[in-house]
Amino acid sequence: xxxxxxxxxxxxxxxxxxxxxLVVSRVSHxxxxxxxxxxxxxxxxxxxxxxxxxxxxxxxxRAAGRSLELDEARAVDRTLRExxxxxxxxxxxxxxxxxxxxxxxRPLVMGIVNVTxxxxxxxxxxxxxxxxxxxxxxxxxxxxAGADLIDLGGESTxxxxxxxxxxxxxxxxxxxxxxLVSDGVCVSIxxxxxxxxxxxxxxxxxxxxxxxxxxxxxxxxxxxxxxxxYVLMHARATPADMQDHTEYDDVVxxxxxxxxxxxxxxxxxxxxxxxxxxxxxxxxxxxAEQSLALLRAVPQLRSLGxxxxxxxxxxxxxxxxxxxxxxxxxxxxxxxxxAMAAGAGAAFxxxxxxxxxxxxxxxxxxIATGSTDWDPVTR
Numbered sequence: 120x121x122x123x124x125x126x127x128x129x130x131x132x133x134x135x136x137x138x139x140x141l142v143v144s145r146v147s148h149x150x151x152x153x154x155x156x157x158x159x160x161x162x163x164x165x166x167x168x169x170x171x172x173x174x175x176x177x178x179x180x181r182a183a184g185r186s187l188e189l190d191e192a193r194a195v196d197r198t199l200r201e202x203x204x205x206x207x208x209x210x211x212x213x214x215x216x217x218x219x220x221x222x223x224x225r226p227l228v229m230g231i232v233n234v235t236x237x238x239x240x241x242x243x244x245x246x247x248x249x250x251x252x253x254x255x256x257x258x259x260x261x262x263x264a265g266a267d268l269i270d271l272g273g274e275s276t277x278x279x280x281x282x283x284x285x286x287x288x289x290x291x292x293x294x295x296x297x298x299l300v301s302d303g304v305c306v307s308i309x310x311x312x313x314x315x316x317x318x319x320x321x322x323x324x325x326x327x328x329x330x331x332x333x334x335x336x337x338x339x340x341x342x343x344x345x346x347x348x349y350v351l352m353h354a355r356a357t358p359a360d361m362q363d364h365t366e367y368d369d370v371v372x373x374x375x376x377x378x379x380x381x382x383x384x385x386x387x388x389x390x391x392x393x394x395x396x397x398x399x400x401x402x403x404x405x406x407a408e409q410s411l412a413l414l415r416a417v418p419q420l421r422s423l424g425x426x427x428x429x430x431x432x433x434x435x436x437x438x439x440x441x442x443x444x445x446x447x448x449x450x451x452x453x454x455x456x457x458a459m460a461a462g463a464g465a466a467f468x469x470x471x472x473x474x475x476x477x478x479x480x481x482x483x484x485x486i487a488t489g490s491t492d493w494d495p496v497t498r
Contacts, residue, residue, distance in 0.1 A: 222466035230266030272309030426466035
């Protein structure tokens, strides 16, 4: 895979014709670009192979034209303009097996249903006792409370979790999925196994939430073949040992570049960008400080041009921010994270507490924009 030039927009709030804060990476001659760019009066700093700048769009385009080969200069210009447009605009709607999810209108709330005995926040509440009725009832309650879609998982991805085999995972999720699909609910299957995703898609799931961090190319191929939407998430290693892999020089830059590479891999495997949602993987191989940094960076991730999904609900990093250690004490922190992520442009919010999240985000949105519209998604 040939690395294309990348442009990450940090701040373009003054508009496309004003000074923009940005980072350029993966150009063949960063020093040559920096030298040509400096004559425009731009504020520049090179850190590693990345050039950080405050500049106009036109100044960067001219500098690239003077310092890089023609094809690379054109790639910088195209990527720059697309990134600024994405930063300034709304998230594009997402295609999911005949559905068009309008995350360009308002953030969509994804209710979490963990059919597991060991998930960090709700393990054992829906499984094994009362299976599958308890999980079905809970999912229907979330939909009634305002969930636009349900993320259904049968294997815990909490730090330290051990894997289960596909047969067990399918036994957990499929009865629940069939009931929800029968209800007309948009269902996302949360898995890292192609066998599980394939069966879920056969039974009507619309989204593959790939918690393997694109580690299983067959999941991408399945989404491409079936027209399902695909969640491209950043993580490292496996849930069992991911918290041993939290060393980053620049977590925002590295996650952004991973997701950019993942989008290219998706396209090379036949999956259209219009089907891809990006997720920075809050809490997956991240310290609390790194998770907070990524939440602050939601606008930067939007310059990838794809809808951003944020899953911060009840996660342990919230305890660092709020001082409240218990999982059951993290509701306020979860709602704050959801409201701020939505305000920063997140398109999907993956949450446990749907009714409270809808109320918080809807109120924050009304304050910020004056709009009280919150139309339900057509199923």
